[in-house]
Amino acid sequence: MCDSTAVAIDIDALARWLTSMGIDFALPLRLCRIGHGYSNLTYRVADGEGRAWVLRRPPLGHLLDSAHDVVREARIMAALAETDVPVPRILGVATDSEIADGPVVLMEFVGGVIVDTMPIADSLIPEHRRRIATSMPGTLAKIHTVDLPATGLADLAGPGPYAQRQLKRWSGQWERSKTRESPALDALTGRLAASIPVQHEISLVHGDFHLRNLITSPTSGQVISVLDWELSTLGDPLADMGSLLTYWPEPGEPSSGVFEASTLEGFPSRAEMAQLYLDETGRDPATLRYWHTLGLWKLAIIAEGVRRRTLAAPRNESTAGTPTLAHIDALIAKAGEIADTAGI
Template sequence: MSEGDAPGFDAAAFRRWYDEQRPGELAGPVRAEVIAGGRSNLTYVVTDGARELVVRRPPLGHVQATAHDMRREYTAMAALADSDVPVPFVRAHCTDDDVLGAPFYVMDRVDGVAYRSRAQLEEVGADDTAALAHGMVEVLARLHSVVPDEVGLGDFGRPAGFLERQVRRWGKQLEGSATRPLPDAETLLARLAGSVPDDGEPGVVHGDYRLDNLLCVAGDPHPVKAVVDWEMATLGDPLTDVALLLVYDGLAQTPGGAAIADAPAAPGYPDRETQLATYETAGGRPLGDLSFHLGLAYLKIAVILEGIHHRFLAGQTVGEGFDRIGEAVEPLLASGLDATAGRGGGGGSFTT
């Protein structure tokens, strides 16, 4: 690699391309540094010594473009730039693989922290932790208040049949990643397939909304500075974001789940009822019965963790905590059955 390059990033090629897109913005030679990468999208900080930009591209050796959709991320953030949802300012999008070997986009760097762990939140204290989580839920409510047509996202997805497709999608994902018999998964899938709610008013769905996909400044009156990682964004039922956030937050109390998300175990982090009340007060969608949505969220995360467990058993994933992730799958599926008991027959339902 030449000076200024990074894995998957040719500094000279990028500079030539960027100068054509936004002439005069960069003053000198650029250099790049990877700040996040691996199986997810690669993220670089790129600087000319005076300005800092962020570049996102798919991982090296990626196969499925739809799994790492740069256009989707760019489109979502560009559309939301003038909304009440804080997003980084996006500057350019490249579809030419000849520049960096894959599509990518460029955005401004946002000062803020992605809080991923209990230890990080313990450093800021209980009061600021509560404020961060409050801000997180308020921003989600603002996202769900966006009218897609008004921001140019009217054709961003296929909202009709969204929930039914989600059930099928995660069932197929499980078929390809299961490492053992999971009878509760079969029961949960059947229950969800038989109780899909009618399509409601479509909205913008982030698809992976949680604290570590936000850039925040603790102690600030408006702590959420940017929502990032929009690769799963679409149009559909926004309550899937709410349910997924609740289930992510419960991982800290699930065997093996703390390796994925233990931030919600920090002092000051609000409980589920407080978060739902915040969402409604902030003008989020009417919640009503979340039984189906919670069941779907439990299924989705269980399938994701079973896939990680599958890769761990195959020696494809290394790192602390991966040896226990498989323990969380069956408790999550059992929780999904509990959540859907009201819809699937027997027991109550989760309502607000």
């Protein structure tokens, strides 16, 4: 959407900010909403000569504590600039209220293919889909080998094992954002809390690693940039693989509202994606179903929060639409099924 009046950004103030940072641009500036994310709002900023940047800001309306922290997200991406993890370059962070009613982050625009709609996924030949998919586990492995002290990210998370922190945080988010009661989700929360695996290592985790958060090469299919670091923290690396599986539906499965590109020919199965990661890292898969279950549980809570936020401020709505109660309940049911098979 390219209606700059709806984005709560002061274009004149944005121009002054770019000038203060020494960024060369030509008027007029134009903002267009991009991406299908349900959380922070992302815009392509284009100038009068066709140059482009990306601007990111929190959603409109009331926000839950610690959520949608674009400044923290920018810090993580800036810290990764000199690592093997491909990320856009952060150009500036503004925390005053001159440009918007909240902080904004400016980053470079990375050209490439984002598989974020079914028409884009359909347009790719099966071999290209496979090249994209098989580059994803290796990219995750790069994230999980980041040197935390060297990047200054060793203090990114609070104390305590990752699973306990996740359960505490997202249970709290559910209580503050739910639009109805869900005995099924409450029961699943209890099962996850009673089955927390022992954490043997700690690494940087992305927290929301899936197709729509990646820019890929139009020729090789390789991941050339990882986006949306809002949920990144320190924790168990297998949690990221569980998150990837959460966003990887297979052909013939009932729809839960999750983007279904992975059901197309060429994209590997969840089992093959997991094996590619395990072969790359040598990690033990024993807890992977726990993290897959927790990933679905977390996604259901996120979707409920998106629903509440969009109902309160319709301008937050993504082009992908608003999650329905049926889709949220389907996620909870799927998580329960995987928990059953894992003995959780």
